[in-house]
Amino acid sequence: MHIALEGEGIFGSSRGGQAETEQRMGVASNRSExxxxxxxxxxxxxxxxxxxxxxNWAKQPRAS
Structure with a gap:
């Protein structure tokens, strides 16, 4: 039960993070445009x- 609750928390936070990342990427792509x-x-x-x-390196005479 405890593990399931932790998993829900992880999935919830990953969804929120994904939305934030997409927004940031959208802003970044607009800037790069x-x-x-x-x-x-x-x-x-x-x-x-x-x-x-x-x-310059290729032109240098190298002692073999």
């Missing part, structure tokens, strides 16, 4: 910096 160019720009900068680092 507005700032999508900024996110794409950040990704491009990261890729370019990574490629630059790799290119």
């Amino acid at each position: 507005r700032s999508r160019p900024a996110i794409i720009y950040r990704i491009l900068v990261a890729v370019v910096q990574g490629a630059e680092r790799w290119w």
